[in-house]
Amino acid sequence: MTIPETSPLPAPAAPAPPEPTVAAPAAGSPGNVTAAVVRGTAPVPAAAAVKPPKDRNVRRRSGRRAPARRTLTYAALVAGVAATLLPFAWMFLGAFKTQGELLRRPITWWPEQPTLDNFLVWFNELHIGTFFLNSVVVAVFTVLGNLLFCSMVGYALAKMDFPGKRFLFLLVMVMLMVPGVVTFVPLFVMVSKLGLVSTYPALILPFLAAPMGVFLMRQFIMGIPDSLIEAARIDGAGELRTFLRIVMPLCGPPLATLGILTFLGSWNNFLWPLVVAQSEDMYTLPVALSLYSTGQNATDYGLLLAGSVLIITPILLLFVALQRYFIQGVAATGIK
Amino acid sequence: MATTTNTMPAGTSKSAGTSKGAGRPPARAGRTRRRRNALTAWLFALPFVLIFSVFMLGPLVSSFLMSFTDFTSRDIDNPLAVGFVGIDQYAALFRNPQFLHSVLNTAYFVAAGIPLTTVLALALAVALNNGITRFRTAFRVGFYTPVVTSIVAVAVVWRFILQPDGLLNVMLGWVGIAGPDWLNSTTWSMPALIMLAVWRNLGTLMIIFLAGLQSVPADILEAAEVDGANAWQRFMKITLPMLRPTLLLGTVLLSVGFLQFFEEPFVMTKGGPLDSTLSVSYFTYNQFGFGKYGLASAASYVLFVAIALLSLLQFRALRSKD
Known part of the structure; x- marks a missing residue:
């Protein structure tokens, strides 16, 4: 309701390419320029817009003060980043320490006798392969479901007229405000009545088509020019063909965003899997770690830190590799 | 739309469905076409609508209904046999000292x-946008990293860091501060969780x-500069007012998230010590664990209303100045 007006979405503003070329828009659409500016790496518009006054400022008045202030800013940012990343460094270092070293005081920084024992326990005794597989299966199906279903309904909401359209969109927007605990209880009651506790469907189905994804896809598809879709219809393409051949190929950027954010949400999802995955063979990684960290291993910090490293590393690698899409997605939707 | 119907020669239509209306009078063909279009649209929406109804809308409605009953875990097999108790659950909620405590805790956390x-996020954004020219991407990735990591994994290392003789207190010791036993102190457990939440949401x-x-x-900022406005004045008089929609979006999203405060205490303190970090969400979750589903639903709707109200309030506060 209110979120669409204020959100700095690149999509609705994107008047898309003037020519109905299917391959070009990913690089050329204004949506991408916005994202590039957000990234701060887009040299042309951002630099052109921001730099000249800066340079003049430096030359004209505060010739000596500006560099000093800039150095100060860098120093503060470096300190801030160091503080932000320190817990991760501590986690990685700790995972290679022995239990004795972890408990020793005063604390040690670098592992004195680096050991892989903590990791080996996870691989040999705790079946981390199963948990990893569960996490991957759940995440992959959730992502695929969201990509397909959200873009389908997004297309209908953006480019088709049908009775109940406004109401459906309103429901989607209201759902964005509903806290998780509200639906939690009845959802669990239903899942247990259906006999789905400790099954993949229980872990996947409730997340298969998120309202946020619908909103994201609708906003982007609205930016695709009507003329393009009309042309396809005049050429005799049915809606399904128009959707698959015209709309979907243009939706690369929002699909990337949606896919990444959904994967992230699924990989880190914790409370629901904790409640419905009640047998050990259905645990996802966060569930396994959380149960081990409250059970008899609660003080085995080396083991827990190694588990944390194992959960975090795949998502960190993904994040560093695809950081521009992550950040573009957050800027576009306002969610993590 | 109309032109499409008229100009489209039925012969060129490749899909079987669209050629049917060609021979009929325009008005009827239009109506049939509209109906068929509506059907197609709903078919496109169908998978989402099914999932949405069963797993979101349905639970949302039944939670509302449940909050007016004495539903407990024993009623799962026969949900229609529960007693209707009106607003008793809500009344009981506001007489429950633990719930009131959780409301205060949540308010503390949010406030x-x-x-x-x-x-902090605004300062960081301004610094990255205006204060520096290089390494922007690196800084952004660094500050955003906590957002992408699992709370469970992060909690392990934070619990370790927050131990009485852990990393944080060692570092505080360097500047002569004797840090508290963060997670076992009723005074310091909440600040510790706020610190964790800020760290996770800043990015x-x-x-x-x-x-x-x-x-x-940029030209407005430049004009102001020519007129003699200093950096602070430009920020307060131009940047901040123009940023209002973004600030609004950011704070609304943040408060929707912060009011649901749950994961941090769940993985760090279990709501303790002495309920000092028990949030409304956590209270609800506990009632669910005790099998008091009616009470849990009532508590969750109180939270829902609070979220809606706070969002509305923020819209008024940040909008009305124009």
Whole structure:
């Protein structure tokens, strides 16, 4: 309701390419320029817009003060980043320490006798392969479901007229405000009545088509020019063909965003899997770690830190590799 | 639309469905076509509508209904046999000292966490946008990293860091501060969790604010500079007002998230010590664990209303100045 007006979405503003070329828009659409500016790496518009006054400022008045202030800013940012990343460094270092070293005081920084024992326990005794597989299966199906279903309904909401359209969109927007605990209880009651506790469907189905994804896809598809879709219809393409051949190929950027954010949400999802995955063979990684960290291993910090490293590393690698899409997605939707 | 219907020769239509209306009078063909279009649209929406109804809307409605009953875990097999108790669950809720305590805790968390996160994120965004020219990507990735990591994994290392003789207190010791036993002190457990929440949410808000800052036109800032406005004046008089929609979006999203405060206490303190970090969400979760589903639903709807109200309030506060 209110979120669409204020959100700095690149999509609705994107008047898309003037020519109905299917391959070009990913690089050329204004949506991408916005994202590039957000990234701060887009040299042309951002630099052109921001730099000249800066340079003049430096030359004209505060010739000596500006560099000093800039150095100060860098120093503060470096300190801030160091503080932000320190817990991760501590986690990685700790995972290679022995239990004795972890408990020793005063604390040690670098592992004195680096050991892989903590990791080996996870691989040999705790079946981390199963948990990893569960996490991957759940995440992959959730992502695929969201990509397909959200873009389908997004297309209908953006480019088709049908009775109940406004109401459906309103429901989607209201759902964005509903806290998780509200639906939690009845959802669990239903899942247990259906006999789905400790099954993949229980872990996947409730997340298969998120309202946020619908909103994201609708906003982007609205930016695709009507003329393009009309042309396809005049050429005799049915809606399904128009959707698959015209709309979907243009939706690369929002699909990337949606896919990444959904994967992230699924990989880190914790409370629901904790409640419905009640047998050990259905645990996802966060569930396994959380149960081990409250059970008899609660003080085995080396083991827990190694588990944390194992959960975090795949998502960190993904994040560093695809950081521009992550950040573009957050800027576009306002969610993590 | 109309032109499409008239100009489309039925012969060129490749899909079987669209050629049917060709021979009929225009008005009827139009109506049939509209109906068929509506059907197609609903078919496109169908998978989402099914999932949405069963797993979101249905639970939302039944939670509302449940909050007016004495539903407990024993009623799962026969849900229609529960007793209707009117607003008794809500009345019981507001007489429950533990619930009231959880309301205060959540208010504390929100009142401290939101301004802290917003101000820090804004400062970071301005610094990254205007203060520096290089390494922007590296800084952004660094500050955003906590957002992408699992709370469970992060909690392990934070619990370790927050131990009485852990890393944080060692570092505080360098500057002569004797740190408390963070997670076992009723005074310091909440500040510790606020610190964790700020750390986890700073990145998201920073990115949203950065996107907003990019849309502040440089020529207005330049004109103000020519007129003699200093950096602070330009920020207060131009950047901040123009950033209002973004600030609004950021704070609303943040408060929707912060009011649901749950994961941090769940993985760090289990709501303790002595309920000092028990949030409304956590209270609800506990009632669910005790099998008191009616009471849990009532508590969750109180939270829902609070979220809606706070969002509305923020819209009024940040909108009305124009």
